[in-house]
Every structure is written in structure tokens, then in C-alpha cells.
């Protein structure tokens with residue numbers, strides 16, 4: 462190893478250690494904010510008890526980094542089955558003989574101590590799993606993804622508020638409500654991003670017809686106009702499956718909204734407040750998003766359209782890592798990492814806009830796209846089929862861009878998230894698109 466290579470490896474180790482530390486700080490905050498009764502309780506059948514998430518984070522870290530990368534003896538070989546997400550659906554997890562809060566905290570600490578030692582001593586090259594610290598990056602993303610899930614559990618939890626954060630920055634003037642994305646090819650996905658997951662790979666060319674896309678996500682005020690126009694009661698705007706679900710679930714407004722006399726209020730992490738009209742709408746399912754778009758004379762973007770709007774630079778023709786360029790996200794670019802406990806008003810983060818002027822693609826709210834979860838051409842499952850492959854062609858729709866609850870380590874222009882089209886507990890909203898005539 463040359464001295465330059467050694468310096469690069471040291472820098473990578475420092476970055477990994479810092480990302481691991483930041484993830485753990487957040488997991489600790491989310492689990493220390495409530496008492497032990499709250500940690501072991503199931504706040505919704507859609508979610509695990511918080512104490513399950515915590516020990517599961519430690520168990521994945523043990524499996525991949527302590528045992529596989531480090532080649533060490535198991536810390537706890539007897540609990541793998543309990544924390545295997547594929548063995549036990551969320552609804553069943555409270556009845557399992559789980560580690561109690563003190564045991565779970567001790568377990569994740571012991572695993573982390575060993576992992577920091579593995580990080581110091583293991584080579585970061587030689588086999589694909591450790592190349593450029595991939596396995597460490599995968600575990601950082603995994604913990605941050607569970608932290609966002611735990612944040613969603615906090616949103617479902619009843620009781621007094623326990624989480625607090627500064628308000629997000631204000632909106633800046635918007636030159637236009639929509640932008641035209643010219644037709645033609647662009648590069649989707651990535652073969653270069655070191656911590657990209659298997660479903661984002663490889664990079665490939667996509668040729669799109671021209672389309673218009675909204676500059677900002679649909680706001681609560683926009684969405685309220687749909688409600689007031691009777692959008693929930695008019696099957697014309699809904700797909701067949703969307704209408705069936707709307708009827709069965711008696712949908713009439715975004716989740717966590719309630720009528721209070723002649724106004725709407727919402728509950729946000731235990732605080733009841735008037736619905737802020739200038740914020741992106743959040744906690745709507747795919748069917749609600751699609752119905753709104755049809756009512757507005759538009760449609761949802763496809764995943765490829767979302768990604769072209771987010772990454773394509775018309776000047777160079779190349780695809781960027783993020784809308785603003787290749788730099789990692791900073792607080793000036795996007796509302797990420799639970800720094801604020803709500804989306805920022807539409808039009809915020811002008812420094813984070815794409816070359817075409819599309820804002821808030823990263824952070825604020827996950828954006829529903831009208832695409833199914835499919836592999837890219839040339840997909841190879843890595844490092845295990847259960848990460849993505851078993852979900853392909855299932856009953857899922859795609860979500861892009863991350864939310865205010867997503868950490869910078871767990872989102873990028875190529876990042877793909879997916880969920881059932883009826884899910885509303887996630888921090889998801891949307892923006893609209895429409896066809897443009899070819900010139």
C-alpha cells in the first residue's frame with residue numbers, strides 16, 4: 462500500500478466511524494426519549510416495538526460486521542431468529558421473548574465496541590463486501606433507515622410530546638410552478654457510488670419524452686382544495702383499486718388530520734396544531750397522491766422522470782449525485798436527518814435546487830412515483846437477495862428523495878425506496894408531472 466492509499470484508507474475509516482457515531486446518537490435519542498413501558502409497547506400494528514428496532518439494529522451489525530467482515534465469534538448466537546425481519550411480521554414482534562430495554566442497550570453497545578475494532582483492523586479492499594467500506598456503509602444506512610422507522614413510530618405514539626427541534630428555514634421566491642424537462646436520454650442509476658445498494662445499480666441509459674414537473678411538492682393548501690372540491694367523494698379521480706381502498710379505509714383527509722370546527726388541525730409528534738398551508742402535504746398514500754394529480758389535470762411522475770429532474774445536468778449531459786451537484790448534503794441543501802421535525806415550506810432550500818430549478822427533491826417528504834419496483838437492466842443481488850430481489854414485482858410503488866426524517870447517509874439522487882400503495886404512516890407526499898408535446 463502506498464502512503465497515499467494509506468491516507469485514503471484512514472480517511473475512509475474516519476468517515477465510517479463518524480457515520481456510525483451519528484447513527485447511534487440518533488438511535489439513542491429516539492429510544493431514550495421514552496420510558497421502558499413505551500419502548501416495549503406496540504404503538505401500531507404497522508410498527509415494531511422500539512426495543513425490537515434497537516436490538517435488530519445491533520443484530521444486523523453483528524451479523525455483517527462482527528461475524529462476516531471481522532470473522533469474529535458471535536456476541537449472541539441465540540437471538541438471530543428473534544430479530545430476523547423475515548421470520549416475524551411486525552404485528553407478531555411484541556409477543557416474542559425479546560431482549561428487555563437494558564439488555565438491548567447493553568447488546569448494541571457490545572456489538573459496536575467490537576465493530577470499531579474490526580474497522581481499525583480489517584482491510585477495506587480485496588472482496589466486494591468490504592471494497593470502499595461497503596458493508597460498513599450498508600450498516601450505517603440500515604441503522605438510519607430504522608431510525609426513520611422509529612421516528613414514524615414516535616409519530617404514531619399517543620401521549621405528551623417528547624421530541625423537539627428547531628423550525629425549518631422559510632420559503633424563497635419561486636420563479637415558476639413547473640419546469641419543462643426536455644426529451645432525450647439521461648443516465649439513471651449508478652455504477653460509481655460506493656455505498657449505493659444493489660437496486661440502484663448499474664447505471665444505464667433511459668430515453669424519455671419531454672415532460673413538465675412541478676417545481677415543488679404539492680402543499681397542504683393545494684391538497685385542501687382537492688378535499689374542498691369533493692375529491693374524496695368522486696370516483697372519477699381514483700383508480701379502481703384506489704377507490705376500493707378509499708371506501709374500505711374511509712379515507713377523507715391525510716392521516717393525522719382532524720376537523721376542528723371550520724378548520725383542519727393535525728397531530729405532529731404529540732402536538733396538535735392548525736394544518737400549515739405552505740408545507741408539503743405528508744402522510745398520504747399512493748392512491749391519494751394519484752387521485753389528487755388526476756383531479757389537478759396532471760399525473761405522478763415515473764421514477765425515471767423523478768430521477769432525471771433530480772440529476773440530469775443539461776449543460777454537461779451527465780447525471781449528478783444530487784440535484785445541486787456532487788457534494789454531500791449540507792444543511793443549506795435539504796431538510797434531512799430529523800434536524801427539523803417537519804417538512805420545510807414549499808420553495809425552501811433554493812441552494813438545493815436542480816439545474817432546471819426543481820426544488821426540495823431531496824429531503825422534506827418522500828415522493829410517490831407511478832412506478833413498480835423492478836430491477837434495473839443488469840441487476841445483480843448483493844450482498845443478499847432479501848435486500849431487494851424478493852420485493853421486485855410485489856405490491857409496491859416507488860418513493861424517492863427522502864424526508865425530513867431521512868439521514869444524509871441514507872438518501873441520494875439514485876436511492877430507491879418502496880412501500881405498499883396504501884401506506885400512510887411514512888413521511889410521504891408527492892409532486893405532479895404532465896406530458897409535454899415533442900417540439
Ligand SMILES: [Fe+2]
Pocket residue numbers: 517521546603607
Ligand atoms: Fe432491518
